[in-house]
Amino acid sequence: MRTELLKIIEGGLEKNRDKVQSYTQLLIDKLRAEGDEKFANRIKNILEKKIPHPVYLDEFMAKPVDQDSRLEMVDVSLANDTSEQIVLPDLTKIKLDHYIASLKHRSEFVKLGLDLPESLLLYGPPGCGKTSIAHYISQQTGLPLITAKLDAMVSSLLGSTAKNIRRIFEYAKERPCILFLDEFDAIAKSRDDEHEVGELKRVVNSLLQNIDNFNQNNILLAATNHEKLLDPAIWRRFSTVIEIPKPPVTEIEKLVQLFLSTIDCDFVQDEKKLFKVSALLEGLSPSDIKVLCYNAIKTTVIAEGKTVTYPQFIYQIYLFKHTEKDKTSLMRYLNENGVTQAEISKQTGISVRQVRKMLKDEEGKIYG
Template structure:
């Protein structure tokens, strides 16, 4: 039978053996929290009473203000190399396909029952690699996981971690991983490809190779129950050796029709017009990321609120969606005429001359004039950036 909370007990012992009071007290605080959750309130109180006698006691491991003390810094810029946040459980809403959501739940179960799995020799290192196009929810997923585990989220800042000084980046990595080992938290390596790009490229230099090697060595040196999340928009750039360090790998796809439909319903909420055809909105947003859908929904709701309307305007919703997708496709709509021609090309039925006149508060004659003024571009897409 697995010993409950063995991981925390071992971390406390590690801290004591290393004469690291911070590590011991941090994990003692986490042990007290877990015991209280298990109904062992008296034992938790006794642990906290003992911690209270220490000058640097940590009674609440989730307190981000405490964990922020002594953050690792880059010696060149003197800036912190990690950002600390404390996501609240239930504050982040995830919109993911069912299969993807199930795999995240599986990862959480592996974290929560790590000691039982290890006792049965079925535990895997608690490392999850998230990858997919921008806007598919990688950062939101990291925040959600930290919130569900009620642990601080330490996000590595690649802009300060990567130094211009020879060898400094590897030292920065070592400081970050040493810091993470001393406290219960979730380490989040965002924009992971900036650190873990494949070695051997023609443009590669020795220093970049050393950074990848240092990264791999630091990951290997971590305790297997230290929670590490990494996110990449360019997974093909990652070094092959990196993939082997992450037994949990999760692609985050663009939302399909059904997921887009549920996202529009959730994000527009009570601002959805009674007659709005959400099926059509979902269809027209094919290829949009979750971040783009959220942006359009928020912008349209904000416009309705400022106009004193209880619901969003259907035409305005489609207009903002069309323009956001144009931007995402690299279209440059330099003039009002370009914009109107794009809307007509995007869907002439939705954006009739009369509807465009209403949306832009001009006459139908002016709309026709703008279209005719852009007649040379009417049969082709506006300029690409």
């Protein structure tokens, strides 16, 4: 709670009522969570007496806007608005849990005189859960998540972009929250890139200055799909850097079980079939796997079925991963992955006799 007390003092010295009010409410919430209801109520009474209409979450409504387009430059998600479930490789999850634990013990670090920056950079292929991780951190810490909207932040006038960056950091600095800069490479590109204009390099300089100032007492998250584009100086601004890779087979198994958990499924408890399915999905992102699983669920519901079957799911994998959609190629794929001729007939609407003949003809072409 030392962090909240420091923020309240800062807000008082700055005569920033919103800042005092927001961090006082956060202090009240933490006191109640620790069972000190009496002291929390005393502070709450003072807050209500001094501020006729106390608000906490409403303070996030006055969002910064781009002066030219008048578009809001941030989205605000409350910690209790989402219930994120994430599946990560063991080492990645350990790193993330360690970072979250450090956020929860910030007050103790301050007590020891260690006012450490708590900034996190996530990088990796698209669709691997970086945005979900940001919401998960918000959920675990109880802090609202402010997500910068880069389409509104990046102006056609680059001078305005630098001003927009400053407005977003100032907005987040006045409130107990987590600031999340998604698609970070759009504003943090290397200043050594000969193709970039000088004004954009000044935008990066402005970004670095704002991060340095913000990092002193606040929580910053950033995510990028293109880490090689980032300016070298950017990496030094983050106390923690975590790669979010595409999932290996063991994590894919967990993802399939998670995404199909809302419906009966005849293969998720069968180790051999689940492993086969997961091996076929290797190389896809969690986002792709989620879409594929939901497609299988929709197909089942539309057909008035109750269970997602193994043959049906293999069929969905084929549709998702293959550009050629001829029936012979489909039947060969199903057959090679353990789907019987009777089940192939059911999935394709072709008679068993015709399926047998087409597979035999195809085998003759391959081996003849």
